[in-house]
Amino acid sequence: MTGSLEALTARVYTVPTAMPETDGTAAWDATTVVTVTADADGETGLGWSYTDPRAAQIVAGVLGPLLSGSDPDDLPAIRHRMLAATRNMGATGVVASAVSAVDIALWDLKARRLGRSVAGLIGRAHDAVPVYGSGGFTDYSDEHTAAELRGWLELGIQNVKIKIGASWGAHPVRDLERVALARRTVGDDVGLFVDANGGYSVGEAIRAERDFREFGVIWFEEPVSSDYPEEMARVRRAAVADVAAGEYVWRPSDAAALVEAGAVACLQLDVTRCGGYSAWLEAAAYAGLHGLQVSGHCGQHLTVHVAAATPNARHLEYFVDHLRVDTALFDGLLPVVDGRLAPDPSVPGHGMRLAPRAERYRQEDHG
Numbered sequence: 107m108t109g110s111l112e113a114l115t116a117r118v119y120t121v122p123t124a125m126p127e128t129d130g131t132a133a134w135d136a137t138t139v140v141t142v143t144a145d146a147d148g149e150t151g152l153g154w155s156y157t158d159p160r161a162a163q164i165v166a167g168v169l170g171p172l173l174s175g176s177d178p179d180d181l182p183a184i185r186h187r188m189l190a191a192t193r194n195m196g197a198t199g200v201v202a203s204a205v206s207a208v209d210i211a212l213w214d215l216k217a218r219r220l221g222r223s224v225a226g227l228i229g230r231a232h233d234a235v236p237v238y239g240s241g242g243f244t245d246y247s248d249e250h251t252a253a254e255l256r257g258w259l260e261l262g263i264q265n266v267k268i269k270i271g272a273s274w275g276a277h278p279v280r281d282l283e284r285v286a287l288a289r290r291t292v293g294d295d296v297g298l299f300v301d302a303n304g305g306y307s308v309g310e311a312i313r314a315e316r317d318f319r320e321f322g323v324i325w326f327e328e329p330v331s332s333d334y335p336e337e338m339a340r341v342r343r344a345a346v347a348d349v350a351a352g353e354y355v356w357r358p359s360d361a362a363a364l365v366e367a368g369a370v371a372c373l374q375l376d377v378t379r380c381g382g383y384s385a386w387l388e389a390a391a392y393a394g395l396h397g398l399q400v401s402g403h404c405g406q407h408l409t410v411h412v413a414a415a416t417p418n419a420r421h422l423e424y425f426v427d428h429l430r431v432d433t434a435l436f437d438g439l440l441p442v443v444d445g446r447l448a449p450d451p452s453v454p455g456h457g458m459r460l461a462p463r464a465e466r467y468r469q470e471d472h473g
């Protein structure tokens with residue numbers, strides 16, 4: 107069936123954190139979400155990104171008018187048109203998050219119009235996708251870190267991640283103490299991941315990884331900045347742990363740079379940044395051609411639906427911040443069961459809707 111896309115609607119919501127949060131190279135006290143709804147034939151699709159409010163202006167002012175009247179099923183053509191129309195704004199950052207939210211809304215819309223789940227529409231590769239518990243911010247107290255880690259285990263989660271590299275890697279002894287705390291808390295049978303958010307230099311990262319081996323760290327995320335894939339590759343060559351990165355893949359060339367440099371043992375992708383489900387599928391296929399698996403970065407409730415249709419999906423980050431934000435804003439979230447998220451094939455689209463309670467977090471209107 108051929109449809110006609112009506113106007114896109116963008117909205118902005120800001121949800122405060124329970125306490126200030128920090129990682130190796132950033133600090134924040136709130137998360138802003140830009141949602142996009144897309145309507146055609148009496149159905150509505152929903153997408154979103156964790157981004158800046160200006161993404162809503164790009165959706166309402168540029169992408170909505172561009173795509174009005176388009177056949178919403180022609181996702182490759184729509185993607186091409188969105189990238190062409192935003193070329194001179196720069197394809198990364200806020201533009202990429204706007205494009206991502208629109209793409210996800212259109213996949214949800216298409217699946218709902220066809221009465222299929224997103225994974226069922228693409229074609230399922232997995233009934234369920236394992237998640238790893240992620241939070242462990244660098245300014246947590248040890249008590250809070252331990253309590254959060256124990257919470258992941260209660261959900262049957264088999265891998266957990268903490269942040270390290272506080273203040274751009276200025277406190278390596280403290281990092282090691284926190285890694286030891288995490289290992290003591292979860293016991294010997296749980297996979298321990300760390301994420302430096304690019305906070306270390308190459309030498310610092312290599313020395314840190316060597317120290318982490320005693321505690322069985324098997325995943326070292328962004329040991330150094332993702333802006334320099336060759337430097338990350340140097341860390342990877344020296345590491346026992348899997349070096350991973352990809353949360354700043356905004357466009358296909360960013361994924362290619364990490365993979366071709368040999369920088370990553372597993373490519374991370376963020377559907378709310380990389381260009382939505384369409385770009386995830388492209389980048390995951392590309393990683394697969396290079397013998398790599400992919401892992402979902404944040405946005406777990408959106409990512410699981412495309413990850414279930416991705417043969418080389420390893421796991422998803424079950425991010426404590428996005429659990430909090432998504433719970434505040436959306437209905438229809440999947441629960442973690444036995445450490446996994448399992449999309450229901452009988453639920454059309456990704457199954458999520460903006461919740462009435464989200465209104466209390468709503469900022470100004472955009473289109």
Ligand SMILES: [Mg+2]
Pocket residue numbers: 301303327328353
């Ligand atoms: Mg990270």
